[in-house]
Amino acid sequence: MKVIWITGGSSGIGFATAKKFLENNWIVIISSSNLEKLNNAKKRMAETTKVENLHVIKCDISNKSEVEKIVLSIENEIGKIDIAILNAAAYSPNKNQDFDLDNYELLIDVNLKGTLYCINSLKKVMEGRDNTIAIVSSPIGYRGWPTSGAYGMTKAAQLNLSESLFFDFKKVKIKIRVISPGFIDTEATRLNSFKMPFLKSASFAADQIYKGLVFKKRFEIYFPFLIVYFVKILRILPYWLYFYLWKKIGKF
Numbered sequence: 001m002k003v004i005w006i007t008g009g010s011s012g013i014g015f016a017t018a019k020k021f022l023e024n025n026w027i028v029i030i031s032s033s034n035l036e037k038l039n040n041a042k043k044r045m046a047e048t049t050k051v052e053n054l055h056v057i058k059c060d061i062s063n064k065s066e067v068e069k070i071v072l073s074i075e076n077e078i079g080k081i082d083i084a085i086l087n088a089a090a091y092s093p094n095k096n097q098d099f100d101l102d103n104y105e106l107l108i109d110v111n112l113k114g115t116l117y118c119i120n121s122l123k124k125v126m127e128g129r130d131n132t133i134a135i136v137s138s139p140i141g142y143r144g145w146p147t148s149g150a151y152g153m154t155k156a157a158q159l160n161l162s163e164s165l166f167f168d169f170k171k172v173k174i175k176i177r178v179i180s181p182g183f184i185d186t187e188a189t190r191l192n193s194f195k196m197p198f199l200k201s202a203s204f205a206a207d208q209i210y211k212g213l214v215f216k217k218r219f220e221i222y223f224p225f226l227i228v229y230f231v232k233i234l235r236i237l238p239y240w241l242y243f244y245l246w247k248k249i250g251k252f
């Protein structure tokens, strides 16, 4: 049986994706920073899905030594990781557009350094094995959006990093993929105060991620098509037009 490790699997997209892979006979390890949330997640999962192949492990990705330990213990005690989905992230919508340094630092620690710690530990064990590391970024990382400085910055960096490592990790036979979800209904996005266009469920996201990782080879897995494609067009506009649109649409 194949093995998948999903960081941030206690809720939202990570939880739904874990369920999808379990249902398709994978050995699934979910981790997050909160063991109680993970145990609750396992209980919830057991209501609808067989969970004998589900493992829950506490792992705060912003703690480098914890990440190193967990990767080795998965490899030695559960099985060789075929796919790692680096999905865990901290999220905080900045409604008031305050420049909050603590918030920037938190998001850098979790979303950026945490992702780097995972990649660093995974590279050591995955080299030469043709395994996959999939990094969950966001279309918000395509460009700077109003009120999204901290979160958007980390997602842009994850995307740029993924593009770069796509080339570099070919040499060590590790596939790098990036996942760019549109608006998905999760604990994180329930904090948003605006209406989210084309909002989809976490199980929709899980289906797309499963299909993208298992049956397709494209570097980027993105969904739903319409909203993400629209943001891809915004990405190539010249600054004057991009800024003008935000001024017209959102009075920014």
Ligand SMILES: NC(=O)c1ccc[n+]([C@@H]2O[C@H](COP(=O)([O-])OP(=O)(O)OC[C@H]3O[C@@H](n4cnc5c(N)ncnc54)[C@H](OP(=O)(O)O)[C@@H]3O)[C@@H](O)[C@H]2O)c1
Binding pocket: 007, 008, 009, 010, 011, 012, 013, 014, 031, 032, 033, 034, 035, 037, 038, 059, 060, 061, 062, 086, 087, 088, 089, 090, 091, 110, 114, 136, 137, 138, 139, 180, 181, 182, 183, 184, 185, 186, 187, 188, 189
């Ligand atoms: N929902 C969307 O619309 C959307 C759109 C684009 C991209 N994304 C991306 O999708 C991913 C999942 O987001 P979501 O919407 O499913 O959010 P979510 O439900 O809030 O899930 C975030 C997960 O990350 C874990 N986490 C947070 N801090 C952590 C840490 N320090 N160490 C380990 N785990 C940690 C959380 O668990 P604990 O609290 O137990 O640690 C939770 O399991 C994120 O990367 C997000 O940026 C989401």
